[in-house]
Amino acid sequence: MTATPFHVYDTTLRDGAQQEGMNLSVADKLAIAPLLDELGVGFIEGGWPGAVPKDTEFFRRAAKELRFSNAVLAAFGSTRKAGTRAWDDPQVRALVDSEAPVVTLVAKSDVRHVERALRTTPEEGLAMISDTVAFLVGEGRRVVVDAEHFFDGYRSDPAYSLAAAEAAFAAGAEVVTLCDTNGGMLPHWVTDVVTEVRESLGVPHGRDAVAGDRLLGMHAHNDSGCAVANTLAAVAAGCAHVQGTVNGYGERTGNVDLVTVVANLELKHGLRTLAGGGLEEATRIAHAVAEITNISPYARQPYVGASAFAHKAGLHASAIKVDPDLYQHIDPTAVGNDMRMLVSDMAGRASIELKGRELGYDLSGQGDLLTRVTTRVKDAEARGYTYDAADASFELLLREELTGTRQTYFRVESWRTIVETVAGAPGHDTAHDAASRDADAVAEATVKLHAGGERVVETGEGNGPVNALDQALRSALTRVYPAIEKFELIDFKVRILDAQQGTDATTRVLVETTDGQHSWSTVGVGPNVIEAAWESLIDAYVYGLLHAGAEPR
Ligand SMILES: CC(=O)SCCNC(=O)CCNC(=O)[C@H](O)C(C)(C)COP(=O)(O)OP(=O)(O)OC[C@H]1O[C@@H](n2cnc3c(N)ncnc32)[C@H](O)[C@@H]1OP(=O)(O)O
Numbered sequence: 001m002t003a004t005p006f007h008v009y010d011t012t013l014r015d016g017a018q019q020e021g022m023n024l025s026v027a028d029k030l031a032i033a034p035l036l037d038e039l040g041v042g043f044i045e046g047g048w049p050g051a052v053p054k055d056t057e058f059f060r061r062a063a064k065e066l067r068f069s070n071a072v073l074a075a076f077g078s079t080r081k082a083g084t085r086a087w088d089d090p091q092v093r094a095l096v097d098s099e100a101p102v103v104t105l106v107a108k109s110d111v112r113h114v115e116r117a118l119r120t121t122p123e124e125g126l127a128m129i130s131d132t133v134a135f136l137v138g139e140g141r142r143v144v145v146d147a148e149h150f151f152d153g154y155r156s157d158p159a160y161s162l163a164a165a166e167a168a169f170a171a172g173a174e175v176v177t178l179c180d181t182n183g184g185m186l187p188h189w190v191t192d193v194v195t196e197v198r199e200s201l202g203v204p205h206g207r208d209a210v211a212g213d214r215l216l217g218m219h220a221h222n223d224s225g226c227a228v229a230n231t232l233a234a235v236a237a238g239c240a241h242v243q244g245t246v247n248g249y250g251e252r253t254g255n256v257d258l259v260t261v262v263a264n265l266e267l268k269h270g271l272r273t274l275a276g277g278g279l280e281e282a283t284r285i286a287h288a289v290a291e292i293t294n295i296s297p298y299a300r301q302p303y304v305g306a307s308a309f310a311h312k313a314g315l316h317a318s319a320i321k322v323d324p325d326l327y328q329h330i331d332p333t334a335v336g337n338d339m340r341m342l343v344s345d346m347a348g349r350a351s352i353e354l355k356g357r358e359l360g361y362d363l364s365g366q367g368d369l370l371t372r373v374t375t376r377v378k379d380a381e382a383r384g385y386t387y388d389a390a391d392a393s394f395e396l397l398l399r400e401e402l403t404g405t406r407q408t409y410f411r412v413e414s415w416r417t418i419v420e421t422v423a424g425a426p427g428h429d430t431a432h433d434a435a436s437r438d439a440d441a442v443a444e445a446t447v448k449l450h451a452g453g454e455r456v457v458e459t460g461e462g463n464g465p466v467n468a469l470d471q472a473l474r475s476a477l478t479r480v481y482p483a484i485e486k487f488e489l490i491d492f493k494v495r496i497l498d499a500q501q502g503t504d505a506t507t508r509v510l511v512e513t514t515d516g517q518h519s520w521s522t523v524g525v526g527p528n529v530i531e532a533a534w535e536s537l538i539d540a541y542v543y544g545l546l547h548a549g550a551e552p553r
């Protein structure tokens with residue numbers, strides 16, 4: 001007998017899509033599925049054919065268009081309706097028609113749900129499970145049974161929940177997944193229930209299972225904040241199949257984050273769960289899925305978040321300089337992530353040295369320089385600057401200390417901006433209220449500067465003063481520095497730092513700029529929002545020119 005491989009079962013395309021605000025098209029699903037296969041999951045649940053028209057179409061196209069290296073497709077659906085026959089139930093037939101080799105049936109295993117939600121008898125509830133599983137097995141399908149509300153049901157009436165699981169196994173189900181549908185379980189409850197169920201049903205522990213053995217699975221939701229812990233507890237207690245979603249998408253507070261689960265199992269328990277070394281691609285894949293779902297990745301997500309290995313405190317950096325393991329639970333490359341140093345008022349010299357290394361500057365052995373930069377950063381942060389969100393401004397500061405001079409591509413003589421509403425302008429209606437007149441405001445900016453051996457005076461128009469300044473600066477500089485044509489301001493964040501000062505408050509402006517390939521962030525601070533934005537904008541242009549390799553003219 002060969003050992004049964006551990007099952008990693010992804011339900012991003014089905015339960016993940018049940019997340020509020022998520023709406024996956026067929027094309028989105030067809031684009032996500034290959035990423036899940038690349039990650040190395042064994043099962044990809046594509047949706048509920050027969051119930052959701054897009055899912056029916058997904059299975060139709062997937063059968064023709066997708067070829068997986070690691071995964072098989074699973075079609076999800078429910079057991080037959082009460083009082084019907086499985087082969088007559090159109091939704092059960094749609095599961096067969098989907099041509100998915102695996103069918104996952106949601107089945108009621110809490111007798112209270114059978115009586116109150118299905119409005120049928122406990123006996124008919126069990127027959128619905130056995131008939132449907134037996135029919136699908138007869139149709140040549142591998143069957144997984146998702147025993148809905150299993151933990152709640154078992155804690156209230158263990159005999160019925162066990163009978164539901166036994167009915168599924170006896171009819172030929174390969175896996176019975178114990179579902180914490182309401183997500184309220186705690187890890188020690190999960191340990192107790194899984195252990196008792198295994199013993200009652202004669203299911204071997206996952207680590208001892210061989211082909212043909214009954215297997216238990218775990219399907220966790222995160223309502224109690226314990227989804228990962230509950231899934232790990234279930235595996236430790238003997239489950240050999242885990243279900244979850246990439247990025248923890250799902251109903252309410254989400255399903256368990258499958259990447260966190262497999263990273264813990266592989267890196268902490270030494271269990272082989274994914275095919276083909278996909279864990280090292282996990283960060284890229286999780287972010288690529290987030291691009292398709294159009295939900296911004298969560299920076300503090302375990303393992304794959306942008307902040308998962310970002311270090312801010314100076315003391316952490318000083319130890320990391322000796323050995324990164326001193327302040328990291330794993331090597332970030334194991335999940336395809338990177339260590340990053342954040343520079344802020346909490347930085348020490350070690351933070352600056354490591355940040356310098358990250359940016360390509362070897363600052364080792366330059367104690368005085370490190371002290372000067374650390375002091376400048378702390379002083380500037382006390383005045384409102386923030387460098388952990390503005391790497392480009394930090395690099396300009398560092399270069400200034402390294403070279404003793406600030407790189408200048410142009411010398412600004414003056415700048416000015418005006419905002420006005422023009423009566424009679426297209427779309428302007430003088431009869432409107434004040435709020436609508438504000439909507440017609442236009443901005444104009446003038447910059448006077450010296451570049452390329454000339455004095456240049458340019459104006460720019462925009463929908464706001466910063467946009468107008470950006471336009472004017474661009475017009476003034478592009479002829480001398482053509483690289484600027486590719487620069488685009490993509491984000492602009494304003495924060496009032498001492499709000500109790502009212503209109504006298506200090507303002508911080510963060511600007512993000514791209515050249516189409518890379519993006520960089522800069523910071524400016526001032527009593528006036530436009531002044532702060534101007535400072536940030538100038539840093540953005542200087543940094544962009546520096547990295548474009550422009551020669552000052
Ligand atoms: C825990 C989970 O997340 S399970 C996945 C849930 N996902 C979804 O619900 C998304 C897709 N769902 C849908 O498109 C629709 O809800 C459908 C097509 C499934 C059902 O819609 P409708 O046919 O309009 O039925 P309606 O919502 O009124 O009632 C559901 C029916 O399913 C029955 N049912 C519910 N659970 C089960 C089950 N596990 N097994 C068999 N029948 C079930 C109910 O008893 C009810 O039957 P009735 O029509 O005889 O009263």
Ligand SMILES: CC(=O)C(=O)O
Pocket residue numbers: 015106146147148149179180181182219221
């Ligand atoms: C099956 C499922 O999605 C649940 O019980 O949560």
